[in-house]
Amino acid sequence: MLTIGTLAKKTGTKVQTIRYYEQIGLLPEPGRSAGGQRRYGDSELDRLSFVRHARQLGFSLDAIRELLDLSDHPDKSCAEADAIARRQLKQVEQRMARLEALRTELQRMVHECSGGHTADCRVLEVLRDHSECLTDHDEIGA
Amino acid sequence: MLTIGTLAKKTGTKVQTIRYYEQIGLLPEPGRSAGGQRRYGDSELDRLSFVRHARQLGFSLDAIRELLDLSDHPDKSCAEADAIARRQLKQVEQRMARLEALRTELQRMVHECSGGHTADCRVLEVLRDHSECLTDHDEIGA
DNA sequence: TCTTGAACCTACAGTAGCTAGAGGGTGTAA
DNA sequence: TTACACCCTCTAGCTACTGTAGGTTCAAGA
Incomplete structure (x- = not known):
């Protein structure tokens, strides 16, 4: 389980940006520790990496939202x-x-x-x- | 004397944008009609054209502010x-x-x-x- | 002179995609 | 237990505009 800071380092994202992505619904709400701190697993790491890579290629957050949705449905048309x-x-x-x-x-x-x-x-x-x-x-x- | 709408048309700027430029101090406060509407002369037309052209070349508003200042002082170094x-x-x-x-x-x-x-x-x-x-x-x- | 309607006014909220700060709570190692 | 790095929420700020609400002014035609 990763803290938000570790996830940030691994993906080259700022902590605030991760929380922002969660806020706008681009990332799902993660689990929390007993004290209320965010804890992430591998699926969140993958998802955030996807988002960052797409951002680096200049895709808008809206476009990324669509791409993520497509990625979540492997049977849809390419x-x-x-x-x-x-x-x-x-x-x-x-x-x-x-x-x-x-x-x-x-x-x-x-x-x-x-x-x-x-x-x-x-x-x-x-x-x-x-x-x-x-x-x-x-x-x-x- | 030009109204703000005419100035907007002549320079390809939106009316709100002109008011915005005035608000941030990029354009001086113009004269007003008896009823309080803005009235512009040729100097304002020139200044706004300058701003728009510089924007079209991608200069930031801060850079344009500097350029306008230089333009206002013909004796300064180029x-x-x-x-x-x-x-x-x-x-x-x-x-x-x-x-x-x-x-x-x-x-x-x-x-x-x-x-x-x-x-x-x-x-x-x-x-x-x-x-x-x-x-x-x-x-x-x- | 009166009326109509386009153009004007101010003030405020919203856009994208974050980023920064205040003021406080949590987790872990010595 | 104490120190301290890290985490939390909330709010405001950034660029360069753009849009809206609710009200006023101007100029032309009757």
């Missing part, structure tokens, strides 16, 4: 899990494309800056005048 | 603005590298999925077993 992963992949690709455009413009700003006074700063100038912008950014957020 | 932009560029490059790794693993998951039952789903299997993971992910978040 198609749904596949769809979630594809959706995630698409999001990652979109974000990459967006960052690519940002990188280009930031590089331009930085390379053109000659290092004088802010009055002539290319960085500020580019920010001031959107029309100089080579790329279109409809959406905000990386 | 070096600081340059440093902020370089920091941002670095962040973008780091995020891209991270997304690249995620994309690789997601592609692997998706390509290996044969479409049967979740019991044999590669997607879930990969998530379950971190040791199969080709990449290291210390940090969470794109």
Whole structure:
């Protein structure tokens, strides 16, 4: 039986995060010691590892909830899990494309800056005048 | 003189967001009509455009605050603005590298999925077993 | 001049995914 | 038994907004 601190160390999670996952129903309520402290077994360790790995791959907690549910029902079709992963992949690709455009413009700003006074700063100038912008950014957020 | 709604349309910002920027001190308090409604001039339009453009490039509101301050002092050295932009560029490059790794693993998951039952789903299997993971992910978040 | 309806106002709550702190209780080894 | 690391709950905070409730103002048309 593991304490919450041990589970945290084993999974690279903060203690508060584990309690948070329990609170939002991502992890089941664990058993408790006589004094009321949480005690975990291997199944909880596996479940939390699953969650952390999925988080590291950028899945949202909602998506992870779906994936966990699928994982709990081995007879269900795999198609749904596949769809979630594809959706995630698409999001990652979109974000990459967006960052690519940002990188280009930031590089331009930085390379053109000659290092004088802010009055002539290319960085500020580019920010001031959107029309100089080579790329279109409809959406905000990386 | 522009109403807040017109300013919002011209800059592609939501009305609430403009009020929020004012609240956190990113935009100055504007003049008001006799009835108490906000009225904006060209300087506010420029300032908000600057903010939006910087946001679109992924700068944080804190970074934008610094950039605005520099922009307000044309005699200051450009070096600081340059440093902020370089920091941002670095962040973008780091995020891209991270997304690249995620994309690789997601592609692997998706390509290996044969479409049967979740019991044999590669997607879930990969998530379950971190040791199969080709990449290291210390940090969470794109 | 009056009315209508869109646009405005403030204040507060909610979003994701945690993280930190206060103030107190538990578990274990010396 | 005492020390001390660890655990508990509860609440608030973070970023950058977004939405809602309940009420007021403005400008155009009758």
